[in-house]
Amino acid sequence: MGNGAAATARSDKQSGAATSLHQRILSDIQGNILSGRWEPGQRIPVELELMEQYDCSRMTVNKVLTQLAQAGIIERRRKFGSFVSRPHSQSAVLSIPDIKTEVDALGLPYRFEILERHKRRATRDDRALLGSDDAAPVLELVCRHFAKDQPFCVEYRLINLQSVAGAATEPFADISPGAWLLRQVPWNVAEHRIRAAGANAEEAARLKVKSGSPCLIVERTTRSLTSAITFVRLTYPGNLHELVATFTSLTSPSRSA
Structure with a gap:
């Protein structure tokens, strides 16, 4: 295998590992929330703690937290950390979801x-x-x-x-x-x-x-x-x-x- 092909293979492997780790962190946090182990309003581990726990980069942790925040599962508060979202007391006219x-x-x-x-x-x-x-x-x-x-x-x-x-x-x-x-x-x-x-x-x-x-x-x-x-x-x-x-x-x- 030439140097270019080897570099591409390493890149693909690293990309796949990063994707797998991202999914694992996402699944673990989601599981803690859905199971009730982390209750509404509870602060979740800060980015540094998650980086140490999963031996990963800040970018990987940040992407996971951003995805959870966009889905409404957690709330991110600048300088205070991330918290499990509290239930919304909102009424709306909506379509029936799947x-x-x-x-x-x-x-x-x-x-x-x-x-x-x-x-x-x-x-x-x-x-x-x-x-x-x-x-x-x-x-x-x-x-x-x-x-x-x-x-x-x-x-x-x-x-x-x-x-x-x-x-x-x-x-x-x-x-x-x-x-x-x-x-x-x-x-x-x-x-x-x-x-x-x-x-x-x-x-x-x-x-x-x-x-x-x-x-x-x-x-x-x-x-x-x-x-x-x-x-x-x-x-x-x-x-x-x-x-x-x-x-x-x-x-x-x-x-x-």
């Missing part, structure tokens, strides 16, 4: 798994969640979403099969239920309900946090003009998401998640 998009924005690999799947006739409780009087068949799903190896949220979902018959046979092997609905089903009205609660034993096990750890719970119901489409409850560890309000599609139909 969880994969949320994880992608953090620069972490995304995956999901279906934990439970049941097709049955809607119970009284199901009808109350869907806001429907019809005893239609429903598909009940429990899905866990990951940001790399850390559980990002647990999704509990009811799909009205009278409105979305195709969900009964959709395997959800390569696409999550929410993302599939976003692509398939038009909705006209959606409502969000947001609350904070401590994780019960089952939720804590699924999220890999301690029982009683603070969680943000987002519940959403979407409807067409004629019937309920889906109810979903998303349980996130920690308080890293915006508070949103009831919103309505005022022009052309949107997609249901």
Whole structure:
């Protein structure tokens, strides 16, 4: 191998190592925040401490912290350091997000798994969640979403099969239920309900946090003009998401998640 080729190979190897280290630092910090080990408002290690811990340059650490700050996960305060972001008490009219998009924005690999799947006739409780009087068949799903190896949220979902018959046979092997609905089903009205609660034993096990750890719970119901489409409850560890309000599609139909 010539000198030029050798230099290029070394450069590529160093670049790959830097990228891998950047991802490791990002994943470690994100994991500490999502798991609740670092609480909202807590100061995280300063750049010098992170440089010593990971044996890396200030530039690498700075890039990680900048990415986390841009994603709203931490707040950087000049001369004081970086702190875990506190929950926002803000209301806004927003579109329905795809969880994969949320994880992608953090620069972490995304995956999901279906934990439970049941097709049955809607119970009284199901009808109350869907806001429907019809005893239609429903598909009940429990899905866990990951940001790399850390559980990002647990999704509990009811799909009205009278409105979305195709969900009964959709395997959800390569696409999550929410993302599939976003692509398939038009909705006209959606409502969000947001609350904070401590994780019960089952939720804590699924999220890999301690029982009683603070969680943000987002519940959403979407409807067409004629019937309920889906109810979903998303349980996130920690308080890293915006508070949103009831919103309505005022022009052309949107997609249901």
